[in-house]
Amino acid sequence: MTFFAVSGLTMAFGGLKAADDVSFEVAKGEIYAIIGPNGAGKTTIFNCINGIYPPTEGKIIFRDKNIRGLSPDRVARAGIARTFQNIELFSNMNTMENIMLGRHLFMKTGLFRGGLMWGKKSFAGKEEIQNRRKVEEIIDLLELQSFRNKMVGALPYGIQKKIELGRALAAEPELLLLDEPCAGMNAEEKQDVIFWIKDIQDELGITILLIEHDMNMVMDISNRILAINFGRKITQGTPQQVSMHPEVLKAYLGGDDEPDLPDPAQKEHQQA
Numbered sequence: 001m002t003f004f005a006v007s008g009l010t011m012a013f014g015g016l017k018a019a020d021d022v023s024f025e026v027a028k029g030e031i032y033a034i035i036g037p038n039g040a041g042k043t044t045i046f047n048c049i050n051g052i053y054p055p056t057e058g059k060i061i062f063r064d065k066n067i068r069g070l071s072p073d074r075v076a077r078a079g080i081a082r083t084f085q086n087i088e089l090f091s092n093m094n095t096m097e098n099i100m101l102g103r104h105l106f107m108k109t110g111l112f113r114g115g116l117m118w119g120k121k122s123f124a125g126k127e128e129i130q131n132r133r134k135v136e137e138i139i140d141l142l143e144l145q146s147f148r149n150k151m152v153g154a155l156p157y158g159i160q161k162k163i164e165l166g167r168a169l170a171a172e173p174e175l176l177l178l179d180e181p182c183a184g185m186n187a188e189e190k191q192d193v194i195f196w197i198k199d200i201q202d203e204l205g206i207t208i209l210l211i212e213h214d215m216n217m218v219m220d221i222s223n224r225i226l227a228i229n230f231g232r233k234i235t236q237g238t239p240q241q242v243s244m245h246p247e248v249l250k251a252y253l254g255g256d257d258e259p260d261l262p263d264p265a266q267k268e269h270q271q272a
């Protein structure tokens with residue numbers, strides 16, 4: 001079975017091909033990163049995968065089905081969740097309520113209404129209790145207990161990013177798309193995110209497709225990497241292979257100078 005594959009994906013905005021004949025495959029259980037300079041087309045690929053843009057050409061295969069052109073809601077129902085580059089939370093709702101929004105795919109009654117309107121023994125009440133239980137599991141997993149009832153607008157940036165991750169997990173995805181999970185974070189917060197992502201892979205068995213500018217993080221966390229520039233694939237491979245590719249070095253440095261990319265081989269050596 002093909003778990004996830006993109007083949008010949010092209011997304012044109014007028015004369016500009018933001019994604020140009022991009023193909024790659026992600027195996028179940030891996031952490032797969034897409035890297036590239038600003039404007040390379042990374043977010044466009046995510047937007048095509050989760051149905052925000054209908055691709056101009058190509059196929060997007062998830063569990064053997066072509067999901068190209070499905071609406072974001074249907075893509076989510078198929079098992080693909082996403083976080084965004086800029087935090088997309090409801091700042092005047094608390095942590096629990098924001099994560100609960102990720103459960104809407106499973107709700108037959110309206111959000112938060114079940115327990116209130118129909119009593120605990122009704123179908124709506126049971127559904128509400130079940131959803132709240134799942135949300136509590138996520139709050140425990142991400143260690144968000146002390147923020148459960150706090151309005152998210154007032155919480156630190158790193159915590160808000162974690163709540164957004166929690167909301168995506170609430171949809172119980174098989175594939176999780178993370179768009180720059182470390183953007184705007186300090187070194188300690190980034191370490192935290194790396195820890196959670198590895199945990200999500202190991203403990204929940206969720207496959208992760210990641211966009212990230214922080215090369216240290218990408219090299220540390222990814223099983224494989226796709227490098228793109230000007231909408232086109234440069235290369236794909238292990239962190240070691242990709243970090244040594246001359247076109248990747250050129251794309252990042254604009255020349256053939258000594259690269260500033262971390263050396264995964266050295267990291268492995270240090271860890272040994």
Ligand SMILES: Nc1ncnc2c1ncn2[C@@H]1O[C@H](COP(=O)(O)OP(=O)(O)OP(=O)(O)O)[C@@H](O)[C@H]1O
Nearest residue numbers: 013016017018036037038039040041042043044045
């Ligand atoms: N809706 C749109 N309409 C027109 N052009 C777009 C649209 N979305 C993206 N683009 C263009 O497509 C190109 C790729 O943009 P995209 O946001 O995918 O790059 P990116 O690699 O995610 O960049 P960054 O790292 O800065 O987020 C850019 O030139 C961008 O201006």
